[in-house]
Amino acid sequence: MRIRILGSGAGGGFPQWNCNCANCRAVRAGESGFLPRTQSSLAASANGHDWVLLNASPDLRRQIEQNPELAPSGNDPVRASPIKAVVVTNGDVDHVTGLLTLREAQPFTVYGSARVLEVLAQNRIFNVLSPSCVERRELPLDTPIALKGAGADLGLSVEAFPVLGKIALWLEDALKANFGSVEGDTLGLKITESESGKAFFYIPGCAGVDAALASRLRGAALVFFDGTLWRENEMIEQGLLGKTGTRMGHINMSGPDGSIAAFAPLGVARKIYVHINNSNPALNAFSKERREAEAAGWAVGEDAMEVLL
Ligand SMILES: [Zn+2]
Numbered sequence: 001m002r003i004r005i006l007g008s009g010a011g012g013g014f015p016q017w018n019c020n021c022a023n024c025r026a027v028r029a030g031e032s033g034f035l036p037r038t039q040s041s042l043a044a045s046a047n048g049h050d051w052v053l054l055n056a057s058p059d060l061r062r063q064i065e066q067n068p069e070l071a072p073s074g075n076d077p078v079r080a081s082p083i084k085a086v087v088v089t090n091g092d093v094d095h096v097t098g099l100l101t102l103r104e105a106q107p108f109t110v111y112g113s114a115r116v117l118e119v120l121a122q123n124r125i126f127n128v129l130s131p132s133c134v135e136r137r138e139l140p141l142d143t144p145i146a147l148k149g150a151g152a153d154l155g156l157s158v159e160a161f162p163v164l165g166k167i168a169l170w171l172e173d174a175l176k177a178n179f180g181s182v183e184g185d186t187l188g189l190k191i192t193e194s195e196s197g198k199a200f201f202y203i204p205g206c207a208g209v210d211a212a213l214a215s216r217l218r219g220a221a222l223v224f225f226d227g228t229l230w231r232e233n234e235m236i237e238q239g240l241l242g243k244t245g246t247r248m249g250h251i252n253m254s255g256p257d258g259s260i261a262a263f264a265p266l267g268v269a270r271k272i273y274v275h276i277n278n279s280n281p282a283l284n285a286f287s288k289e290r291r292e293a294e295a296a297g298w299a300v301g302e303d304a305m306e307v308l309l
Pocket of ligand 1: 016019022023278279
């Protein structure tokens with residue numbers, strides 16, 4: 001199975017269009033140790049021809065150009081795409097708006113939780129993906145299903161499971177508990193190659209590693225995980241946004257309540273951070289935070305990084 005990080009950044013990407021923080025200034029200036037990052041998405045393929053996207057970011061058009069496997073080629077018909085399916089983990093702008101890039105009457109299948117499909121149905125702009133060629137299929141929770149699209153069986157299954165988190169920012173209801181979030185608003189995914197049984201996890205948004213998630217991940221071969229923040233308060237400290245990680249539904253990397261500590265006893269063979277916010281000091285390849293993450297066995301994901309499983 002081939003797994004390609006299309007975008008390793010969080011919402012806004014790196015640099016973010018309106019951000020002049022130290023990290024964004026450094027990456028704009030081309031300083032050594034800083035790589036630009038597009039917004040959150042992965043692609044996976046069992047046969048190298050047919051691909052599933054895990055989330056569709058606003059940078060999808062650029063990501064397809066950066067990853068030629070995702071563009072038509074050779075003897076393909078005049079209109080064709082290797083992208084046969086898209087699995088969406090929540091309704092975040094950085095995870096659904098790339099669907100609009102996939103208009104132009106190209107058949108594929110969109111998989112999402114009942115909640116996410118409801119969001120797509122309520123926003124009529126997504127009707128540019130005509131139901132006559134783009135099928136929308138509900139992802140059941142905790143039940144693996146075969147991934148199919150445009151007449152292809154991808155040789156992969158997806159199992160969606162709820163993780164701690166929060167409803168998308170633009171859907172928040174301030175009057176309700178946890179802003180109106182319910183189970184299924186934030187999903188983790190387990191993708192399994194049917195033939196080999198090899199599997200990886202993709203969890204780009206997660207507010208905490210509870211006992212259920214820890215037991216699910218224990219001994220996993222490969223996990224791509226929420227790397228939004230280094231510290232709970234870093235966006236406030238840097239004057240970027242008056243919100244903590246907890247408020248945004250994202251666990252931080254460091255500290256006793258962070259993901260580095262939570263994963264330490266789980267025996268995960270390969271751990272890769274994705275969905276990394278531009279405020280995170282671990283983006284700097286020469287920072288002490290990067291050294292600390294790497295010393296704990298983590299890799300900081302980069303765009304176009306490929307992992308074979
Ligand atoms: Zn910034």
